Amino acid sequence: MPNKNKIKIKVEDLTLIFGKRKQEALKMLDQGMSKEDILKKTKCTVGVNRASFEIKEGEIFVIMGLSGSGKSTLIRCLNRLNEPTSGHVFFEDHDITRENNKELLETRRNEMSMVFQKFGLLPHRSILENAAFGLELRGEELGLRTEKAMQALETVGLKGYESQFPSELSGGMQQRVGLARALANDPAVLLMDEAFSALDPLIKSDMQDELLEIQSKLKKTIVFITHDLDEAIKIGERIAIMKDGVIEQIGTAEDILTHPASEYVEAFVEKVDRKTIITAETLMFKKNTTVEIHKDGPKGAIRKMRSTTAITLPVEDENKKFLGYVWLSDLLELEKEKETTVHKALRTDVPSVYKNYTVEEMLPLITGIRYPLAVVDEETGRLLGLVSQTSLIIEATRFGKKEVVELKEKANEI
Numbered sequence: 001m002p003n004k005n006k007i008k009i010k011v012e013d014l015t016l017i018f019g020k021r022k023q024e025a026l027k028m029l030d031q032g033m034s035k036e037d038i039l040k041k042t043k044c045t046v047g048v049n050r051a052s053f054e055i056k057e058g059e060i061f062v063i064m065g066l067s068g069s070g071k072s073t074l075i076r077c078l079n080r081l082n083e084p085t086s087g088h089v090f091f092e093d094h095d096i097t098r099e100n101n102k103e104l105l106e107t108r109r110n111e112m113s114m115v116f117q118k119f120g121l122l123p124h125r126s127i128l129e130n131a132a133f134g135l136e137l138r139g140e141e142l143g144l145r146t147e148k149a150m151q152a153l154e155t156v157g158l159k160g161y162e163s164q165f166p167s168e169l170s171g172g173m174q175q176r177v178g179l180a181r182a183l184a185n186d187p188a189v190l191l192m193d194e195a196f197s198a199l200d201p202l203i204k205s206d207m208q209d210e211l212l213e214i215q216s217k218l219k220k221t222i223v224f225i226t227h228d229l230d231e232a233i234k235i236g237e238r239i240a241i242m243k244d245g246v247i248e249q250i251g252t253a254e255d256i257l258t259h260p261a262s263e264y265v266e267a268f269v270e271k272v273d274r275k276t277i278i279t280a281e282t283l284m285f286k287k288n289t290t291v292e293i294h295k296d297g298p299k300g301a302i303r304k305m306r307s308t309t310a311i312t313l314p315v316e317d318e319n320k321k322f323l324g325y326v327w328l329s330d331l332l333e334l335e336k337e338k339e340t341t342v343h344k345a346l347r348t349d350v351p352s353v354y355k356n357y358t359v360e361e362m363l364p365l366i367t368g369i370r371y372p373l374a375v376v377d378e379e380t381g382r383l384l385g386l387v388s389q390t391s392l393i394i395e396a397t398r399f400g401k402k403e404v405v406e407l408k409e410k411a412n413e414i
Contacts, residue, residue, distance in 0.1 A: 002058025003058075004058055006056065006057040007054045007056060007057070008055050008057040009054070009078065009090065010054050010089075010090040011088070011089050012087055012089075013086065013087040014052070014074070014086075015048055015050055015085050016046075016047040016074075016083075016084050016085050016245075017044050017047065019043055020044070021043070022044060022085050025038045026086060028041065035049070047073040047082070048074050049070075049244070051245075052247075053240060058220070060215060060222045060235055061221075061222065061223050061237065061238055062224045062231075062232040062235060062239045063075060063224070063239075063242060064226050064228070064229065064232040064240070064241055066243075069242040069243055070242050070244070071242050072194065073245075075223055076193070078096070079096070079104075079107070079114065081114075091188075109134070110138070112188070113182035113187040113189075113190055113191070114182065114191040114193065115175075115178050115191070116194075117193060117194040117195060118198070121174055121178065123167060126164065127153065127158065127162050127164050127169070128153065128163065129149075130166065130177050131149035131150075131153050131181050134181055138185070148184045149162075149181075150162065155218075156176040156177075156179050156183070156210065157176065158177065158180060161173070171198065171203060172200075172203035175199060176207070178195070179195070183218070189220070189223065190221070190222045190223070191223050192223065192224045192225065195224070196208065196231070197228070208231060208234055208235055211235065232253070233272065237252070239251065239252070241256065241265055249265050256269060257269055257274055258282055275395060275396055276358055276359075278395050279355060280353050280356070280358075281355035281375070281384075283387045283388075283391045283392070283395065284355070284375045284386060284387050285385055285387075287313075287383070287385060289307070289310070289313060290313060290314050290315065290383065291304065291316070292317075293315050293323060293342060297339070297340050298331045298340075298345070301326060301342050302335065305328050305331075311328045311329075312327050313325065314383055319382070320382045321380065321381040322352060322376045322382065322383040324349075325346075325347050326345045326347070327345065330344075350369070352376045353373050353374070354375070354376065354377075355377075355384060359392055359396055366392060372387055373386065373387040373392075375387060
């Protein structure tokens with residue numbers, strides 16, 4: 001199992017400049033000159049501008065941006081298909097940017113595999129031979145590379161096609177061969193440069209699902225390049241958004257949607273359907289006041305409600321496990337009846353959610369209810385917080401708070 005606390009790749013202050021006057025352009029960059037001014041004065045293009053980030057073991061790290069943003073340039077610096085002008089790329093304990101040709105060749109053959117947008121299959125070789133090609137270059141004997149290639153083809157769902165040739169397969173199947181070829185080497189890191197962008201939308205979606213399924217089993221460290229924000233959100237555990245060679249922001253999809261670091265990022269994610277991204281963990285608020293069933297009677301619970309102006313409160317047991325809700329009207333009845341516990345007032349038939357539930361998943365649960373959704377720990381059932389109906393409606397409709405209050409007043413919900 002991968003160690004998610006372990007840093008697999010560390011990039012420090014990485015810069016790549018295209019052109020003959022690289023060092024002159026680098027000095028100008030250090031002086032704060034813009035990419036446009038540097039191009040004008042030196043005819044050099046800044047491809048990557050001081051990129052720094054870390055990628056964890058077993059993580060799918062997506063680098064995305066529009067055409068010309070520098071994303072493909074950056075990924076090719078990680079295995080030095082593009083030679084960085086300055087900065088460092090550390091793979092575990094060694095600096096790839098300082099490796100000699102022999103060491104670099106070993107790193108590429110044994111530690112990193114790459115999947116390109118164009119499949120790059122050899123038309124005169126069978127699917128099995130294409131899948132085994134990297135192993136052949138590595139010098140492995142025929143029997144062993146055939147066995148590994150067959151395993152890789154099975155992993156990507158191409159068992160039974162090993163004797164066919166690339167021209168006999170669809171585009172999606174050819175891309176699966178490219179993925180199998182990369183996986184056959186059993187690399188520590190998989191670099192995928194716009195790997196699915198040439199595919200039709202339905203095939204592309206299938207390949208995304210296939211990759212996630214493979215990743216659930218193999219737990220590879222994957223660096224994935226795309227210009228498609230929906231693809232980045234679907235695949236990436238974290239996303240780096242680039243513009244003009246600069247990394248504008250790195251974070252989870254939810255981080256980027258809820259706290260965009262710049263106007264560019266905000267505009268970039270503006271049209272994303274937030275309902276499918278924003279989770280209970282982001283929206284929940286901590287409820288400091290709860291009814292503790294093992295020690296609070298009706299009077300104590302009513303006192304807590306008065307102090308918080310609430311008409312309903314969540315109920316916990318002695319282990320902080322969420323049990324349900326009590327309402328003020330029910331507690332007042334219990335007090336009249338001289339009850340000493342709140343058990344009879346406890347309503348347990350209430351929905352609760354885990355912190356990874358999205359707005360889209362939570363919305364159906366608030367139909368016909370007038371209380372917040374409880375967010376509980378998936379393993380222990382402990383109450384983590386509450387999600388208000390107002391916050392869900394804001395995220396679902398993108399209305400302002402004033403408009404939401406008006407809507408709820410019309411619906412007699414407050």
